Amino acid sequence: MDAKLLNPFIQAAVEVLKAEVDANVSRGEISMQKSSLTSDDITVLINLIGDVYGVVMYGMHKNTCLNLVSKIMGQDFIELNSLAQSGMAELGNVISGRATIRFSETGYKSNISTPTVLTGNGVEISTLDFPRIVVPLDTQFGILTVHLALRTKTPGETYNPEEFIPLINVPPSQNVF
């Protein structure tokens, strides 16, 4: 994975956390991981599709999530109900959206998917052959860890449907590609 994809996300995360919850963010040590990610209490998963493609995950402890959501929504959350999950998903959405705007400024256009929220720690999330860059962001609310498993295509390169079928052969009559 290209390190130039990293900065837009970190900048976006710092800006959004500053604006939404007035957080003082300090960046932890960046690491590159090839193994699958063992999920934290809450993981917000957002896919990118386009010139920059792959998956971004925001992992955090339950308390961090509750602190952040309580601050954003202006009411105290004591359990991780659907409203709290929705708030956290929205935070991931805003950070990813802002990062993709920065990508598009450099010519890489991509879209983000709707967020998916995974709760429950200890399951493994595999990004297959995409290595992940892991950046912990330390705030006064707790640590938010950003996992990036992204790749780039040449900007404007047309979409190549052949990417779909390396393993499974669909017979010609059903071959809709």
Next chain:
Amino acid sequence: MNVKFLNPFVSSAHDILSLEMHETVQRGDLRLDNGSYQTDDVTVIISLVGAVAGTVFYSMSKEVAVGLASVLMGEKFDSLDRLAQSGVAELGNVITGQASMKLAEAGFESNISTPSLIIGKGAAISTLEFPRLIVPLNTSIGSMTIHLALHEGLQPNLKTPQLEIPKVDIS
């Protein structure tokens, strides 16, 4: 969730599984779920962006995942190693890819994301306000379940060139 998005997925999954397994795969009972999804052993997650937007899960037990990977790759797997994981993810990719082509023919053009794999039972995955349509597909080695949390997206003309809007100087 719009039910018209269901058939392309079910028919693609049915065609591909039937073809690979050399048997007729049976569709189980359809249901709608508003709550979050408790993960099975193996879950493939793929997102769609475009005129159809949302997330698709393919969930299965470990035995079914290993069995499907063995059938697809033509070699016997004993455990869900990296290659087997890649095979299961690829199955999700192919089904979703073919379904998105069918959706595009029906006028709903969308792009699909790379697959992510979740391994481990008992976590909860929430698609937030989107309810999920759930369809089990039964094969001779066990069942694979498709979960669709899709809705009509906001970008109906994804691949049309984006025209620059000229800046108007209001002064």
